Amino acid sequence: MSEFDFDPWSLEPYGGLWILLMSVVLMVIAAALSRMRSLGLEKDMAIASIRGGIQIMAMGFLLYALFGLGDLLLWTVVIAFIAVMVVVGTYTSARRAKGLPDPTRATFPALGLATVVTLGTMLGLQVLPLRAEFVIPIAGMVVGNSMNATSLSLNRLLAETRGFRSRIEARMLLGADAETSLKPHVRSAVRSSLIPTIDTLKTLGIVFIPGGMTGMLMGGVDPIWAAQYQLVIFFMIFCSGTIATVVATALATKQLTKDGVTLVDLPDEE
Amino acid sequence: MTKGHVHKLEISDLSLELDGRTILDGISLDIHHGETVCILGGSGAGKSMLLRTIVRLHEPTKGRILLDGEPVTAMDPSTLRRRVSLVQQSPAMLEGTVEDNLRFGLELAGIEPGVIKERIDASLKAAALDEGFLGRRAEKLSGGERQRVAIARAHTLCPEVFLLDEPTAALDPRRMMEVERAIKGLKGDANFMMIIVTHDVEQARRLGDRTVLMRRGRIIAEGDSGSLIEDLDPEERALYMGELVYMEHEHKEGDLNE
């Protein structure tokens, strides 16, 4: 590995600026294909690349500055960082739950609890070291995946509540309370949102080597330890996804039923 | 098998507003034990919403609904819906077989397994269905069969009041007679109180003791099922008959949406 110097400002082959410039080739190929097949994606691709590029670079600079800070300040910033992730996730998921009277009241507790519980236990059990360069990226993966799972589950729950309204009411009319009447739909919402994670876990190491592990391998870490850590990360993702979707759908269920008596009217899907 | 019965259902000055629109407007109606009241009215008159409000699928904006003097809004919704059973317009089947549909309410109510079987048999009979239906997938049944399964399903809980919303809409005459037979079966089997929403004057005459005519959320006439329509002044009558024709069109096209 020593032939690479990992200098971010180097324009020599394998240097930071060099790899950025050269890899644009790939986006150019994608854009050219899009043009040839009239997919109309070129503009979106360009915007997404620039936007994503700026964001990830900003994150890089921020972390660079962060790792140089003193302890107290460092942890204040780390916690603020995770809080921002949770808040952004809260609003992103809430947008997928339009129609709920108060979507952030479901997504915030879901993401907050999922993040605190999984990070907390792993820190407490001395699996995750109390070091910013571990905590921040892993928190990012936990929040990001919980956010996706939460969005999927709420979206599905609302779609089913719309689509199966008369069946849900039929259960209520047979003496089931509102929560029991929604239960089969809550179940399918949670299950369907966790299936992608389960499938990823099943094919781990065969179909793909996840980004985190790729990074560790490139950083020169012992591949066995990298594999062990990757598994830990997946367990965290799985656990936080389950907590987040269970909490989000439970809180959404409360909002979908007025005092457990009637089902709220959902506006039509746009 | 009935637990007791309601002596009187009292609806007084009931109004319902949704999204700023008046859906029900000062409905007052008293129904007594053993009576069957039919509600006639054009499409959009508020007939379904009235039945739905009685079982608290909507919360009234104004007015009261009393079951033997007790406001339904003070009752536990599950208890209320077991005592007052609504069979919705084009009722939805639950997942699984007809038997699953009939079991659902009984198991929730914590009825013993031995009794469940008895109740299911009795309810099948009441709804003019034979045992062969039990294993059929509910969602695959025809409109008339679904309607009878829904009636049987409601019957399992031995309700004291039956609310039937257009039980024979969109059925051909033979299926209609089958469902009517099921309804008569209910009446014979116990001394229910029943409200039947229909758009068929003849059906109201066949099934109802009393008929109420609704338009735009209000009750505009009330009287003997045999003579109500004839007793209306000619203008009202023409208007009502006109609405019926309009409504029947709606039903042919719109029934699957419900």
Ligand SMILES: Nc1ncnc2c1ncn2[C@@H]1O[C@H](COP(=O)(O)OP(=O)(O)O)[C@@H](O)[C@H]1O
């Ligand atoms: N969930 C709802 N929210 C708002 N308005 C409704 C809702 N359901 C029905 N309505 C309106 O209430 C009125 C009465 O409807 P309904 O009781 O279904 O009429 P019908 O007499 O044909 O059964 C109609 O104007 C209908 O558009």
Ligand SMILES: [Mg+2]
């Ligand atoms: Mg109706």
